[in-house]
Amino acid sequence: MTRRRTGAVGVLAGLLVAATALAGCGGSGSPAGAPSPGGSSATAVTGSITVLAAASLTGAFDRIGRDFEAAHPGTTVTFSYGSSATLAASITNGAPADVFAAASEKTMQTVSSAGDTASTPTPFVSNTLEIAVPKGNPGGITGLRDFADAGKKIALCAPQVPCGAAAQQVFAKAGITPRPDSYETDVKAALQKVASDEVDAALVYRTDVIAAPGSVQGIAFPEARSVVNVYPIATLTGARNPTAATAFVRYVESAAGQQVLADAGFAKP
């Protein structure tokens, strides 16, 4: 019992140091969580949190979640991945969640303008698009122009979801009218069509190509640089564990979290 308390105090001290250091960096969220019952301490990071995150964050966030749990014994992070817009809709409809990481600032805005964000959404990574083709490139895709070829099977994200909106902008800037066979509901669905060799090409995020199994290869194209997707993260007003939620956001923004995201192919915001 005593030993456990000492452990908690140790963790706490470490956290306080970290929090002070971060506060010096001009962090916006207030770390003052609700005092836990029993009057032990104000900022003990324990318990479970639910993080809703854009589908493209899946691999990196799973890693970060495990690292976070290791750094804060007694915490459990549960992720729910999906299309950012779907997640945003479930948050504004009252889904119980602590943190939201979206694949576009516009999607995050629908949540913050509904008054559902507890902290100011801050950009934490960015992502660009890349062409994904099945292994061996059976469609002979060379660049963005091939997306205008009606003879090729093409999957794009629907314009309603962030990867689709980004694709639309890329095509507009490149002056190309795509001829897709399907508008997929999220980026993983588009990638799945490539992985199973049902389409010749899809436009997905660079990170998705890196995370994809060996059945997918990527083709970088120069026009991609014209559209950069910025990912914001925020804690939510519906959070049942605001202290751990804030700590998680801090962890994502920390050097350790950023390294995991960089390994997954994300760029700095």
Added chain:
Amino acid sequence: MLAVPALVALVFLVLPLVGLVVRAPWRQAPQVLTSPDALAALRLSVLTATASTGIAVVLGVPLAWWLARPGLRFASLLRAVITVPLVLPPVVGGVALFTVLGRSGLLGRPLYEATGFAFPFTPYAVVLAQTFVALPYLVLAVEGALRGADRRFEDAAATLGASPLRTFLRVTLPLVGPGIAAGAVLAWARALGEFGATITFAGNFPGTTQTMPLAVYLALETDPGAALLLSVALLAVSVAVLAALRDRWTRAW
């Protein structure tokens, strides 16, 4: 005493539908419901659901008849296999269809190599996905009806010299007509609401593979009001068709 749970069940089923109707932004209705994409989705939904039901009846009734034969070996195993699409998450059903009928599927690859045709991203894929999920409903409904039917009529027809096909068409079918009608209605309803297998196997393109449930799902992303209106439209069409058909079919048989 039974009235209470019955009433609860009714309220539980009807109240969400009332919610849809109440919350739908009716002022936007003319604009949303007459948009070319919405009309195309509704048309595609009705056509593909009807085609799927047709296929389900043509293939499913003989399968149900075979299943209901007394003394069939492995009958319970077969029945379990047929029930699988009911318990399978529809998205998994879509993936499973890919592995067989996709461009690089078991049957799909030779077809694609020989003809250049592939099912995915065509309205045929929508029909296949819907048939896959709707067929079990029809088979189980018809099999139930066949088991309840009196076999002695068939035996009598056979002793009087009718061929097996003639017996099936003139005796068995009329006997289980209401069962087939009920199964077909169930299958049609299931096909009309199909989402997961369709979006996986057929993709989503307005006018080609975007059925009403897909249109509703995508509308939810940006315009929840439009999604409610589209849902109410789909609801209205299905209730109207089911009410009209059910009465007519059951009376005609």
